[in-house]
């Protein structure tokens with residue numbers, strides 16, 4: 001049977017993006033909802049034919065242990081709540097999908113991984129680009145040497161934040177500003193386009209602290225990553241301009257995505273030196289959509305006993321680098337990783 005997911009947090013992403021995607025899944029289905037808003041939870045449950053017993057609040061969440069319909073808990077809450085709900089889900093005997101960023105510190109990630117290991121449950125991070133056809137094709141082209149030896153990657157990700165009261169702009173809930181939200185896409189891109197792990201980072205932050213949106217978290221942050229091959233990535237995230245771009249340049253050509261990591265409408269260009277750049281249509285991804293591919297991947301990993309391609313360890317790697325980026329910006333110096 002398809003595995004049952006409980007969605008924790010019925011916000012923009014959990015309710016607006018993920019729940020409708022079960023219609024595109026082959027191995028996954030919606031089995032429960034967890035919400036602080038009983039009326040919303042009842043409405044969503046009714047719309048999806050779920051019984052009253054499939055509705056949980058944050059207080060009754062641990063009773064999910066007794067619900068055999070739920071195999072996986074998908075945590076779609078503000079960042080600072082990820083660790084608590086992943087650990088409670090594992091202790092309730094459920095496998096876990098956790099949204100990005102995995103947590104607000106590497107120390108939390110370590111505890112989340114340990115809790116899932118102790119419960120013998122799988123832990124996957126919602127890095128949807130690993131199931132998105134354009135990004136998958138860009139990774140394949142980079143690995144196959146289509147652009148030659150990759151010399152540098154650039155990736156910029158940002159959008160314009162509006163309402164200063166949003167949890168994304170409250171450090172206690174977000175753990176940080178644009179880097180924690182969109183910057184993680186640029187960081188991921190630097191790692192998956194080079195296929196390497198960075199050995200050093202240097203960062204620079206620019207934030208107008210008189211702007212009410214940015215009293216607690218950063219707006220613009222730029223960082224460079226040095227990779228063992230000598231390739232360098234220049235990355236940027238921001239909350240004051242729209243940008244969504246990845247380019248990998250090698251000694252024989254380039255691979256470029258723009259927009260790069262949207263829910264849909266991404267584009268891929270490739271160019272060999274001396275020739276016009278061509279748009280490339282990738283082969284289909286593993287699912288009908290990137291979200292369905294991601295949801296079904298964890299279900300298939302549970303059925304087959306494999307580790308997810310974007311495991312808790314992958315989320316931890318990013319948080320370790322993010323902490324070094326913040327430290328480099330703060331201390332104004334290069335940090336060795």
Ligand code: NAD
Nearest residue numbers: 009010011012013014076077078079099100101126128167
């Ligand atoms: P959102 O604000 O729309 O939803 C958050 C949900 O958490 C809401 O239902 C809210 O009621 C609930 N919540 C519980 N306690 C809360 C508290 N103390 N403060 C605020 N909200 C609280 O946010 P979102 O955009 O759905 O983001 C949720 C998570 O999903 C974040 O970790 C975010 O980074 C991630 N996300 C991922 C993607 C992606 O493409 N993978 C896209 C958007 C969001």
